[in-house]
Amino acid sequence: MSLRKYISKRNFRSTPEPSGKKEQSTGSLEFVVQRHKATRLHYDFRLEIEGVLKSWAVPKGPSMNPSDKRLAMMVEDHPFSYRTFKGVIPEGNYGAGIVEIWDHGVYLPLNHDYEPIGEKELLKDLKTGSIKFLLKGKKLKGLFALARMKSAEGNAWLLIKHDDEYAVHKDYNSEDFTPASSPINKALKKQKQASK
Numbered sequence: 001m002s003l004r005k006y007i008s009k010r011n012f013r014s015t016p017e018p019s020g021k022k023e024q025s026t027g028s029l030e031f032v033v034q035r036h037k038a039t040r041l042h043y044d045f046r047l048e049i050e051g052v053l054k055s056w057a058v059p060k061g062p063s064m065n066p067s068d069k070r071l072a073m074m075v076e077d078h079p080f081s082y083r084t085f086k087g088v089i090p091e092g093n094y095g096a097g098i099v100e101i102w103d104h105g106v107y108l109p110l111n112h113d114y115e116p117i118g119e120k121e122l123l124k125d126l127k128t129g130s131i132k133f134l135l136k137g138k139k140l141k142g143l144f145a146l147a148r149m150k151s152a153e154g155n156a157w158l159l160i161k162h163d164d165e166y167a168v169h170k171d172y173n174s175e176d177f178t179p180a181s182s183p184i185n186k187a188l189k190k191q192k193q194a195s196k
Contacts, residue, residue, distance in 0.1 A: 003052060005076040009094040016087050020079020022051035028106035029119070031135060032083040033062060035174075037184045038097035043174060045072060045159060047107060047133070050119050052077040054126070058159055061102075061174025062140055066163040068172060072146060074155040088183075098184050102174065105137030114143070129157075139177055142166035 003020060012019045025048060032053070034044040043061040046053035056072035063070055086100045109122040110132040117125075125131045129148030135141060143162035148154070161167055178185060 003077055003079055006078055009076070011093065015089050015093045017085060017089060018079055018081040020081045023080045024051050025080065029109065030080075030083055030104070031107045031137065031140075032104040033058075033102045033137075033140065034085070035061075035100050035102040035178065035182075035184055036095070036097060037099075037187060038089075038095050041184070041188075043102060044075075046078060046083065048080060048083070049122060049126070051080060053080060053082055056146070056157060056159065062144075062159055062161075063172040063174070064140070064142075064161050064166065064168045065170070065172040066161045066167050067169075068161070070159040072157040072159040074157055098187060100182055100184055102178065103137045103139040105135060105140070107136065108134040110134060110143075132162075 003022065007019065010017060010019075030048045032046050034046070036042055036044055036057075040059070043058045044055055045058050045062060046055045048054075055075045055078050057075050058070050058072045060070055083104065084101075088098055089096050109117050109119070109125075111117045111121065111125070112130075112132065114132065122131060129150075130145065132143065132145045135144055142164045145160045145162065147158050147160065149156045149158060
């Protein structure tokens with residue numbers, strides 16, 4: 001678990017992103033979903049594991065519908081302090097654009113029998129390419145899984161909602177759960193008006 005790649009991609013004199021270090025939360029493990037308008041609009045799904053945020057870029061955003069298998073591309077680890085980051089990454093920087101927090105909360109890692117496990121066991125499951133967890137967020141709730149795709153690049157995963165009491169069985173679009181007043185939505189509206 002290293003933040004070397006994260007640090008090497010950023011110039012902290014010109015980006016407001018946290019330079020960060022490994023650190024542990026004092027209570028339950030945390031997760032965050034950040035909505036990121038960079039070259040393309042996407043969502044970043046992050047799970048705290050052993051002092052860093054393991055991170056996946058989810059182009060279509062997470063879904064509460066179990067029939068949706070969302071592509072999730074694993075990216076570099078981010079510092080734990082990144083979970084509260086929102087703002088503008090200036091042009092010329094890696095990931096330039098607007099970042100806002102779409103959802104956050106705590107999570108419980110589970111084994112394949114849905115029993116709670118510790119971070120060491122979770123890391124082993126992560127290496128084998130299949131993890132399960134219970135999310136307790138404002139928007140994302142209940143059982144989820146991340147599974148690495150065997151036929152694709154090593155960093156291509158699927159984020160899947162399990163069919164539980166929180167699951168929905170209708171079309172689910174993460175964009176429907178963003179306020180019109182959000183900085184990204186204001187920027188998208190301005191962009192749309194300018195292109196007319």
